[in-house]
Amino acid sequence: MAVDSFDAIVREYVWLALQLHNHDPNPYIYIGDPELRAQAQTNVMPLDMIDRGLNVLEDALGAFPETQIDGGAYRRQILAERITAMQVRSGILQGRMPASFTDEVHALYSLDVPHKDVAHFRALASDLEQIVPGSGPLPERLVRFRDRFLIAPDRIQAAMTEALHEARTRTLAHFDLPETEGVTVQMDTDGHFSGFAEYLGQGRTIVHFSQTQPLHLDRVVELATHEAYPGHHVQGTLIEAELVHRRGWLEWTMLPLFGAHTVLAEGAANYGVRLAFDRETRLAFDRDVVLPMTGLSHLSADLDAYHHYVDLVEKLNFARNEVARGFLYGGWDRDYAIEWLMTFGLETQGTATQRLVIIQALRSYVVTYNCGLDWVTQQIENVGAMSVLQKWQGLKQLLETPTIPVKSSNFG
Numbered sequence: 001m002a003v004d005s006f007d008a009i010v011r012e013y014v015w016l017a018l019q020l021h022n023h024d025p026n027p028y029i030y031i032g033d034p035e036l037r038a039q040a041q042t043n044v045m046p047l048d049m050i051d052r053g054l055n056v057l058e059d060a061l062g063a064f065p066e067t068q069i070d071g072g073a074y075r076r077q078i079l080a081e082r083i084t085a086m087q088v089r090s091g092i093l094q095g096r097m098p099a100s101f102t103d104e105v106h107a108l109y110s111l112d113v114p115h116k117d118v119a120h121f122r123a124l125a126s127d128l129e130q131i132v133p134g135s136g137p138l139p140e141r142l143v144r145f146r147d148r149f150l151i152a153p154d155r156i157q158a159a160m161t162e163a164l165h166e167a168r169t170r171t172l173a174h175f176d177l178p179e180t181e182g183v184t185v186q187m188d189t190d191g192h193f194s195g196f197a198e199y200l201g202q203g204r205t206i207v208h209f210s211q212t213q214p215l216h217l218d219r220v221v222e223l224a225t226h227e228a229y230p231g232h233h234v235q236g237t238l239i240e241a242e243l244v245h246r247r248g249w250l251e252w253t254m255l256p257l258f259g260a261h262t263v264l265a266e267g268a269a270n271y272g273v274r275l276a277f278d279r280e281t282r283l284a285f286d287r288d289v290v291l292p293m294t295g296l297s298h299l300s301a302d303l304d305a306y307h308h309y310v311d312l313v314e315k316l317n318f319a320r321n322e323v324a325r326g327f328l329y330g331g332w333d334r335d336y337a338i339e340w341l342m343t344f345g346l347e348t349q350g351t352a353t354q355r356l357v358i359i360q361a362l363r364s365y366v367v368t369y370n371c372g373l374d375w376v377t378q379q380i381e382n383v384g385a386m387s388v389l390q391k392w393q394g395l396k397q398l399l400e401t402p403t404i405p406v407k408s409s410n411f412g
Helices: 006-020 034-042 047-063 072-093 101-109 118-131 138-147 153-172 217-227 232-246 260-276 279-293 297-316 318-329 334-344 349-380 388-400
Strands: 182-188 195-201 204-210
Touching (some): 006 047, 072 101, 072 260, 101 318, 118 138, 118 297, 118 318, 118 334, 153 182, 153 260, 153 279, 195 232, 260 388, 318 334, 318 349, 334 349
Parallel strands (some): 182 204
8 A cells, every 4th residue: 555644544444444344243433434434335345355455554554654653652553453453353254263262352452361260250159148148049049139129121211311410420520521422312122232332423422221131220320330421422522532633543433342442441431330439329329319210219228238249240250251261262162151151150041141142242352341440440540549539530541542451561
């Protein structure tokens, strides 16, 4: 390719990314020129041609003088990581798999994932035994305990709207967002997710919530913060304002569901849950607002035990990483993977089966939630004791100056 400017490299990256998503069923965010996407969808390139284009683009990026790049080594490093992730994702779509789970995660997300052995999960199960009463297998007892806090479908939208309002108020106390920003709630009847954010650009997001997936009490605040404030909606708003509009870095108009930015996106969205609602605040909001709105006020005496249970189950979700590792690369068949999730993730057969469907679709993406949270926490809180204000400032800085996880020491 003829390269007369770094912008030409960026434009080619966006074009090839749009082309790749003609073949990739997973979602992505694009807030660039809609005519360019229409052209890509009309003039579809085969994957082998995309591969060749990525190889040429990689060489062009490596040869381009660093001194002529606005952002220098920092910007080039992030774009190089994205091109590598695209090459690997294209290979996966064509049946060319990395050598191992570790290699896939490192190539797609620039992340090193620790292995959790069965002792980790057995210790958590022992703790849960002390919290969840009753007899019978622990996974079944957990379901009975949690389902007491199940929210009726016709009460979900009102509870989510109230939680979004509260989360927005708490976020605006720390972040200056555009006056035009906002979210639209859409209740869906299909899909595998309880909620997801569809960032549209210009500070606007459609936040989708499922009317068919079971929704429990803890998910109300979690989804409102993770998907919107200070989660994905705020991330999109800040990235667009800072990186796209102020700096003019148009590679950020394209955000695939792979690349190091996804580790930051999911990790920061999870970090924002506890930042916006500390334990005392969350208990009060659930007790005084969510329980009455959902007809569950009679459970207020059990609220503290329920959130202790939620904390432990959150640590159990590392079981999904191990199942992805075994199912994708370790020779585990479907039945064994489901049984492992039931035994060590303490999930019911139905939940474990659904979890495996997601792993089949998103592969190693599952690591971005839990390992992403650990990484974001380390990035923000690596200076010792911090005030809440400092944590909010740290989150904003991380969103506006993204880093690559395994290279964060070089570009922190």
